[in-house]
Amino acid sequence: MSSSTGAAENSKRRDNKPLKRPDMSDPNTLVKLTCTAEGEDYPFTVHKEYACFHSSVLNRAFNSDFIEGQNQEYKFDEAIPRYPIKLLVQWLYQERCKLVQQTEGWGYDMEVAEREKIVEEEDMGLVQLWVLAQFLIMPKLQDWIMDGITAASFYKAAAPTNTFPWVYDNTEVGSPLRKVMVLLSSAYLHSAPFRENSQHYPHEMLVDLLMYQQEQVAGTNMDAYEAIREVCYFWQG
Numbered sequence: 001m002s003s004s005t006g007a008a009e010n011s012k013r014r015d016n017k018p019l020k021r022p023d024m025s026d027p028n029t030l031v032k033l034t035c036t037a038e039g040e041d042y043p044f045t046v047h048k049e050y051a052c053f054h055s056s057v058l059n060r061a062f063n064s065d066f067i068e069g070q071n072q073e074y075k076f077d078e079a080i081p082r083y084p085i086k087l088l089v090q091w092l093y094q095e096r097c098k099l100v101q102q103t104e105g106w107g108y109d110m111e112v113a114e115r116e117k118i119v120e121e122e123d124m125g126l127v128q129l130w131v132l133a134q135f136l137i138m139p140k141l142q143d144w145i146m147d148g149i150t151a152a153s154f155y156k157a158a159a160p161t162n163t164f165p166w167v168y169d170n171t172e173v174g175s176p177l178r179k180v181m182v183l184l185s186s187a188y189l190h191s192a193p194f195r196e197n198s199q200h201y202p203h204e205m206l207v208d209l210l211m212y213q214q215e216q217v218a219g220t221n222m223d224a225y226e227a228i229r230e231v232c233y234f235w236q237g
Contacts, residue, residue, distance in 0.1 A: 080132050
């Protein structure tokens with residue numbers, strides 16, 4: 001996802017030596033996280049100590065002889081748009097993001113179509129941020145996103161079906177993100193909505209969903225939400 005260090009950094013594991021938690025002791029040292037859309041760059045400026053503390057990939061990049069270290073700018077490719085980068089920046093500082101689906105009373109005075117559009121954008125932004133966090137080796141952020149995805153599905157009693165094609169196009173077989181989509185889809189699988197949203201289900205996902213349903217019938221699997229906690233989370237700290 002970065003011009004020079006991405007492939008190499010993505011193959012490395014996290015450093016065992018923890019960095020010092022940011023304390024704003026060097027507030028004037030800034031870096032840029034930049035995404036590109038239709039040939040135009042959109043930079044997000046953040047304090048270097050926050051970026052380096054939360055991501056070993058960014059830490060190596062900004063303290064290297066690569067172009068990211070020279071320019072103090074990390075560029076993502078067009079697969080990641082602006083919205084998930086915005087969420088990433090929020091999380092770097094607060095270890096949480098502001099989500100409309102977690103805001104009490106939000107959307108009651110909106111037209112249904114307008115509300116659904118905003119919800120779908122947020123759902124897509126969360127799964128894109130999860131993939132970005134995987135690339136940046138940020139398991140704590142990935143788990144926070146899992147909480148956000150499952151909580152949103154619980155409150156609206158529906159899985160984020162609009163995200164399914166993107167998830168399966170941008171993750172590997174066995175990905176926890178694929179697993180959580182299968183588990184949520186199974187938890188909120190109703191015949192009418194399933195038929196209405198069938199275009200959102202990739203072939204691979206239908207196979208995964210069928211296999212999970214067979215395991216449920218055989219009594220070899222657990223409750224969907226227990227399974228999410230068991231197989232879809234990383235951070236234990």
